[in-house]
Amino acid sequence: MTRSFTFLVNPTSGGGAAPGAVVPVARALRDAGAVVDVTYSPGPQAMARLVGEAVDRGDVVVSVGGDGMLSSLAGLVAGRDATFAVVPAGRGNDFARMLGVPEDPEGQARVLLESAVRRIDLLSVSGLGAPRMVAGSVYAGVDARAAEIVDGATWLPRSLQYQYAALRALATYRPGRYVVSVDGEAREYDAATVVVANSAYYGKGMQIAPTASVEDGVLDVIVIEAASRLALMRSLPKVYDGAHVHLDEVTVLSGKRVEVTGSARSPIPVGGDGEPLGQLPALGASPAVVEVVPGALAVICPGG
Secondary structure (H helix, E strand, O other): OOOEEEEEEOOOHHHHOHHHHHHHHHHHHHHOOOEEEEEEOOOHHHHHHHHHHHHHHOOEEEEEEOHHHHHHHHHHHHHOOOEEEEEEOOOOOHHHHHHOOOOOHHHHHHHHHHOOEEEEEEEEEEOOOOOEEEOOEEEEEHHHHHHHHHHOOOOOOHHHHHHHHHHHHHHHOOOEEEEEEEOOEEEEEEEEEEEEEOOOEEOOOEEOOOOOOOOOOOEEEEEEEOOOHHHHHHHHHHHHOOHHHHOOOEEEEEEOEEEEEEEOOOOOEEEEOOEEEEEOOOOOOOOEEEEEEEEEEEEEOOOO
16 A cells, blocks of 8 residues: 655754755655655644644654654654654754664655554653653753753854764763662762663764663663763763763663652753753652653654
8 A cells, every 4th residue: 555644844953954855755755656745844833733634644744854853743643653754854863863764865765665664662751841752862961951052053064063062061061969760779870961761872873872772662771970071071972882881980771760850050951852851850859750651653664
């Protein structure tokens, strides 16, 4: 049976690159006989309605944008038990990288037409305002600050934005005191950041959780303990190939439910897939909770 697709495009993703990215993929699909509808998202409030209309038509919902767009749509599609796909067009595209989605339009179209459907895990996040789903990772500390800086670094070439943001965040960071509970076992850390990961990648290709899998029903938790700013800057290149997990100041845990609180000289920011999620609950308060939802999302991608 020929697939039909609804492309939901974030026109601001990738510095405005998304509208151009969708054109050759949609053309290739139509040339192959597929039915394709392209909608430019008018904003997050309209997402649920657009996804609902696409699902009612029997379409595959395709996210065209960055990780934030993908993450917000993935939860909506999972809630309808529909099928999802990705055309990466943001600055980081880390979840598409994790799924093995090709970078070229021809390869992307071929995946949409020919690849099978895989069921992958998502993250359920609560304790930070309204509950929501996240695809890749949730992080508190210096990396959430770096994500904030990236949003204001559009004056830089896209290839330099994440490195600049990471170094600037490290240059001004102050460690926090965290309590991290994994499947009921609590530990305390003086740390720069805590990452709860479903995907191996964040920050435009950094392998923050190199053993993470989106199909194992387990969360990887990475705690980077407090160190000098210079030491953290020197260790930054190791994150790109995952070698940082062998450093003495890095702790790797795994489990299905993670609770986190933390306090520092100023509130600790929390992010998820490049989007701000709020501030981490302080020590002694009700925690932020991240749980794995096994097999939550049906997605067309290589390996299916």
